[in-house]
Amino acid sequence: MALSDLMTRLDVPERTLNRWLAKLVEAGQVQATGQKRGRRYQLPQQVPTILPSSANHPLFSDFTLQCINRVRQPLITRDPCTYNTAWFDAYQPNQTFYLPAGQRQLLMQQGRQVSAELPAGTYAQRIFNRLLIDLSYNSSRLEGNTYSLPDTEKLLLEGVAADNKLDAERIMLLNHKEAIRFLVEGINRLEITTDNIRSIHYLLADGLVAPGAAGHIRSDAVRISSTTYIPMDNQERLARQMGLITAKAQAITDPFEQSFFLLVHIAYLQAFIDVNKRTSRLACNIPLVRHNLVPLSFNDIDKDDYASAVIVTYEQNDVIPLAELYVSSYLRSCKLYSATAEALGIDPLRVQYRQARRDMIRDIVQQCLHGDLLNAYIQAQVEKCVPECHREKFTSDLHTDLANLAPFSIAGMGISLRDLEAWQRGRM
CATH class of the missing domain: 1.10.10 (Arc Repressor Mutant, subunit A)
Structure with a gap:
């Protein structure tokens, strides 16, 4: 329902109704989509602490499947759109939430596997090899890399490249290795700043983009395949907007909301000539590693589902499909790293x-x-x-x-x- 529909049924001032709706959305009891006159409110498909699902898809709710179906229609049937600064500006840290309270509580419950009092990055360091392999493999796989998981492990731990693979695929994986090492080993000094996002991009993109482009805000226009979204142009505007994104992210106190905000908005801005989504996937782990939470390695996410969910954020400014993938993959990561930590015999009190x-x-x-x-x-x-x-x-x-x-x-x-x-x- 639209706000105007609700106003006709409730005898309360519009300001009061807006305040009630904001609280219900934050608590996960109501879902909101769209902006301004196009904003609509609906009841969630299920209790927010339980992953929504559909009979037609193991991870997605019926609402998400409707969103994804729209962005899988022929391009000619979808309206062109560009960067929506109003959507970004509407987000108010610690007042607006992309992840409902119930989901954030569930993620914290499952993701907190060691004491919060341990030095930042302790947990990620103890599972470093497993994280290195899984995150490198899955983040690269989502970009079409054809290395298998065993071949990825051989390359990253033994330096042995797989036969009959493109050099670009090998470089992509090795770049992930350097970026993940930078993230985990430097977490005590790694604040969410434009410079650090650029450093992550440099490590991920070096050798894969034109010389001089890695780590630099782009000066050329870009277009993205399979979407009608046209990213913002102008290097100065992009740099200014990246600064606004990192400043807003710094102000978010919940580590999962902060993580998801980075995942959404770094990819949405497309500040670099290429490797933007990879940069967003590494950057979204900064809050998780800093708070000694299980990192997100994007396990068990279908490449096409991920691409469609991201395109929904581009074209519809709706984060629900990507949030459903984020939550389901994170809970899967918790199970994986819980088993890894148990196998390694981690002793948190000894470390503490x-x-x-x-x-x-x-x-x-x-x-x-x-x-x-x-x-x-x-x-x-x-x-x-x-x-x-x-x-x-x-x-x-x-x-x-x-x-x-x-x-x-x-x-x-x-x-x-x-x-x-x-x-x-x-x-x-």
């Missing part, structure tokens, strides 16, 4: 208190503490630095490390070999 444990080991060795002096020191420090619920585990880890101290394990602790030998002699 690593620095405190090493500081205590340094003091114990340098002060040559043993017996009662050692026990008193440990008790005092543990009570001061470690919450009661974690003390037993911390103390056990500390004693294990002390029992296994060796020259190779004191690197970076500030302990000299002479200190270690003196402390070890005192134990005899």
Whole structure:
């Protein structure tokens, strides 16, 4: 229903009705599509914490299938459109939400697999090889890359290229490797800025676009196949709009909403001559890696479904189809990386208190503490630095490390070999 239809049925001021609708949309109890006079409100197909689905498609709701069917019609039947600044301007961080509250809660519940108190990027670093392979493979696959998953693993981990494959496909995967490494290893300094988005694009596009184009806002016009969408032109305008996108993204507090906002708007702007969607897929992982959430590797997304969902955002400014893919793929990623973390035997508490444990080991060795002096020191420090619920585990880890101290394990602790030998002699 349109707002005007609702006004005829409800005896309330328009301002009040708008406020009610905004709250219902944020809570996921009502879905809104379109802009201005074309804006329509409807009840969701299902409770928002459950993925909508259709009998005709395992991931998409009936509403999404209708949207996608429209963008799969012949181009001549669809109206040309260009960048809609009003749609972008209408988004207000922490007031507007592309992902309903129920979905965001579900994603947080499934995506939080380690302590939020761990240093940024800890989780991604522990599953780095799996993330590297999956995200490189799936992001490249969505662009038509024909490398198989085993061949991708061989290329990225062993440097062995597959036979009978195009050089561009190999470069695309190797570029993903560099961009993902940049993302994970630099997460503590990687703010959502235009410069960092350009850096990600440079790493992804180097060798795949004309010399001098990688990382640079384009000065030429671009056209996108299979859509009537005509992106914004003019390098100065594009640079200014990219700055507005990153500034708005920085203001979003929910990591999933922030992630999805980047996925939508970096691709929509088309600020680079090519490799825009790949850049959006890497950039949308910045908030997830920073908050130690499961990264999004775009598993199990059909290439044509993804392309159609993106085109719906271009032509209809409707994010629901892409949101359904985002949520379903993310939940799939959670299951995958949960199994990976379990197989790797990740010990989050050990990682969380690593620095405190090493500081205590340094003091114990340098002060040559043993017996009662050692026990008193440990008790005092543990009570001061470690919450009661974690003390037993911390103390056990500390004693294990002390029992296994060796020259190779004191690197970076500030302990000299002479200190270690003196402390070890005192134990005899």
